[in-house]
Amino acid sequence: MNEQLLNEFKNGQLESLQVSSLMTLLMEQWAKEKDHEIKQQLLRSTVLRYADAESQLAELNRVKNRFIGLVAHDLRNPLVSIRGLSEILLNDRSDPLSSQQRDFLTTIHSASNSMITLVNDILDMAVMESGNLKLQVRKDSLGRLIRERVKVNGILARKKRITLDQRLSRIPSFPFDRNRISQVLDNLIGNAIKFSSERARVSVSLSRRNGTAIVSVSDEGMGIAREDQSRLFMDFPGLRNEPTGGEKSTGMGLTIARKIIEEHSGTLTVESEAGLGSIFSFTLPLEVRRCQTTEEDPK
Ligand SMILES: Nc1ncnc2c1ncn2[C@@H]1O[C@H](COP(=O)(O)OP(=O)(O)OP(=O)(O)O)[C@@H](O)[C@H]1O
Ligand SMILES: [Mg+2]
Structure with a gap:
């Protein structure tokens, strides 16, 4: 239909009404192509922005894992000392403890134990998330x-x-x-x-x-x-x-x-x-x- 109109237009056989319908057709075609082009540009820039955000997110995740790993690691050592020292005091027969002192020390020992377990889990998660788990x-x-x-x-x-x-x-x-x-x-x-x-x-x-x-x-x-x-x-x-x-x-x-x-x-x-x-x-x-x-x- 489009092609036939064009040929008739080239051969000067078109009425003015047909010329205007040909113009409308051409305008519609142009608008469609422009719309497609704009959508493609939009899609391209969205994909680029998405890739950029993804790499920023991956970098932030790496920083977070490193930070968590460092904090957990630094918390671990004093906690291990607290647990070890409370254990020594609880087992020291040479210097008997009052029952209240024994209760307090037992609480300190069990709380530090739970915290060490938690810190170990956090360390493990950070290591595993960053893909650094090394099996022995x-x-x-x-x-x-x-x-x-x-x-x-x-x-x-x-x-x-x-x-x-x-x-x-x-x-x-x-x-x-x-x-x-x-x-x-x-x-x-x-x-x-x-x-x-x-x-x-x-x-x-x-x-x-x-x-x-x-x-x-x-x-x-x-x-x-x-x-x-x-x-x-x-x-x-x-x-x-x-x-x-x-x-x-x-x-x-x-x-x-x-x-x-x-x-x-x-x-x-x-x-x-x-x-x-x-x-x-x-x-x-x-x-x-x-x-x-x-x-x-x-x-
Ligand atoms: N044998 C089980 N029977 C019923 N529920 C379970 C069982 N094992 C795990 N679950 C459920 O799955 C959850 C996750 O288990 P997971 O071992 O990861 O965590 P947790 O035991 O709660 O804590 P964590 O292991 O970190 O000390 C548990 O909190 C519990 O709700
Ligand atoms: Mg469990």
């Missing part, structure tokens, strides 16, 4: 580590008369970061105890499937509502579950645990239903993939 990987026995952590956490379980049992298949030593996996086990076993009522049962199991070690910690506690499960591994998820024995709950443990497991090329998952308990499971590859073996098992 060495061949070790996961079964032996689980038995050790079950024993340590047994003290907390006994306070709530919780039965803590273990079913561990024999699997050969393989490379993993002992301290970091210890931290994951403490959090999972600690959570199972913390969110279960008195006299409940918590079980830890170890098995092996397709070149992977699988550790599960199951409990008969309050469980986690389906709508809360998607937020479980976020920083400070603010879920409605409260510890049953007045224990501390900061909400960083699972985020840190998942990052540690993923750094080992494993996965950390949860199966849970409100009121019916939870099973937290993690896998670890028996062969090293991303991480490096640094030493042989000395035992």
